[in-house]
Amino acid sequence: MNIQIILNDTHHNKNFRDLVNEPVTALRGVSEQQADALREAFGIHTIADLAGLRAVKLARAIRVMADAETDPIGDVAKEKLLDDAVEMTFPASDPLSVDAGITRIEVAPEKVDASSDHQHATAIEAHNEEAVGSRALGPGGDRKAGEA
Numbered sequence: 001m002n003i004q005i006i007l008n009d010t011h012h013n014k015n016f017r018d019l020v021n022e023p024v025t026a027l028r029g030v031s032e033q034q035a036d037a038l039r040e041a042f043g044i045h046t047i048a049d050l051a052g053l054r055a056v057k058l059a060r061a062i063r064v065m066a067d068a069e070t071d072p073i074g075d076v077a078k079e080k081l082l083d084d085a086v087e088m089t090f091p092a093s094d095p096l097s098v099d100a101g102i103t104r105i106e107v108a109p110e111k112v113d114a115s116s117d118h119q120h121a122t123a124i125e126a127h128n129e130e131a132v133g134s135r136a137l138g139p140g141g142d143r144k145a146g147e148a
Helices: 032-040 047-052 054-068 073-089 118-132
Strands: none
Touching: 032 047
């Protein structure tokens, strides 16, 4: 570590044993006002005092444990279920189209009013009646699924 980036210029030639006994103002970015506030609030005079402060030790321990902590199993399971649902809806590995010759749609398809015709049900029913002569499937239809 380049000690010069964390210390004020007047402390660059000191070793670590000497630095622990230096005032906190030896640290780059700590002003006299901040040093006075640390002294009044916590009784901190030196770098060793700051490093030994119980609140600093507890904060460091919490940070280390937070980095090591894993997500709760329930959260991992929910994330996995969500990922699976998205993959089922929008598969990233969709196979290529058999008819890859279509590169663009020249005319937009006719759109139906969704409030009165859900998923083009009326048009599908009409097509089935025309092709088979009666309703092929569905409520009131003459045929049932699987019948020839």
